[in-house]
Amino acid sequence: MLTGSPAIPFQQMHMQADTSGRVLVLDSGVGGLSVQREIKRMLPDAALLYLADRAAFPYGDWDAAALREHICALVVSVSEVWQPSAVVIACNTASTLVLKSLREIMSVPVVGTVPAIKPAASQTQSGVFAVLATPGTVKRDYTQDLIIEFAPEHHIALVGATGLAALAEDKLAGRVVDLDRLLQEIVPCFVEKDGQRTDCIVLGCTHYPFLQEEMEQVAPWPVTWIDPAPAIAKRLVQVVEPETIATGFEDLFFLTS
The missing domain is CATH 3.40.50.1860 (Rossmann fold)
Structure with a gap:
């Protein structure tokens, strides 16, 4: 199910940052891979960075304010290293809480997942x-x-x-x-x-x-x-500038624990 490299611990992320412009896809586990596969179907050459936030799984058990703070801090931290061309929050629970906040602090498109x-x-x-x-x-x-x-x-x-x-x-x-x-x-x-x-x-x-x-x-x-995955991938295609997306690199998969 995973594409590209095997899972790499989050702590090694600095050592792996060899290009900017990947699309960052985030979920609390591997569920967001259902979104990643649709992104690859529509953008087959795009280089993706999948972050499985296993340390925080499942997001549904979190207090709303704490989850918002956690995800915003995590996305900012990863983005400082990797400079993604777009961020996809591949989780309904997270998206219903953090989209507004992330869009205020990020300079790249942020695509969420909401109930269809x-x-x-x-x-x-x-x-x-x-x-x-x-x-x-x-x-x-x-x-x-x-x-x-x-x-x-x-x-x-x-x-x-x-x-x-x-x-x-x-x-x-x-x-x-x-x-x-x-x-x-x-x-x-x-x-x-x-x-x-x-x-x-x-x-x-x-x-x-x-x-x-x-x-x-x-x-x-x-x-x-x-x-909802096809609609999420379609929305990404609509909002991201194609020339900003890194290509020619394998997809990477990271775990926070």
Whole structure:
């Protein structure tokens, strides 16, 4: 799943800085690789720097103010060494908190990840869909504002899953996914309202697309799974100047622990 070099400890980052202009992709673990693969699909020659903030995993357990301070400090620290051409926060929980602050302090484009409520509202045929995310993303005002703006007439099940990100980490580490636990996490998404039932589920965490095959396997009925990664990559292409992106270098993968 990882491209380029093997994982390198964060402490060695200074020793590895051989070029500026890479696109910095950040998540609390390996979930953001679902976003990285879409970036590589749209920008195949771009050099990427993926930072897995394992020391802080999972972001959903953090106090909001502390998480905002932590991520801003981390991005600034990395950027001082690597001088990225753009920053992608490949995490819904983090994005709902830090985008405004980061955009105020960074001189390069900052692209975030937000629940794909607008696409779900346009794709649902039943008017009933679910947002499957971390508890932190579900409770954020940002998420509620998206619902008010784009889906005020829809019936939406907001489901805060506590263990799905860890299950995705297990899968990407080669461990077997616990399907019973997976079903327990996703079954609240499947609801019926006025004779209609859930027909779309927004994957509101970048870890979750890696579990889509297993979720389809245990789902009570077929639904459309909405992965935000293609839209994130498309937004990056729109806001970054192509000539500022480093090319001709392998992608790098760093761990903070």
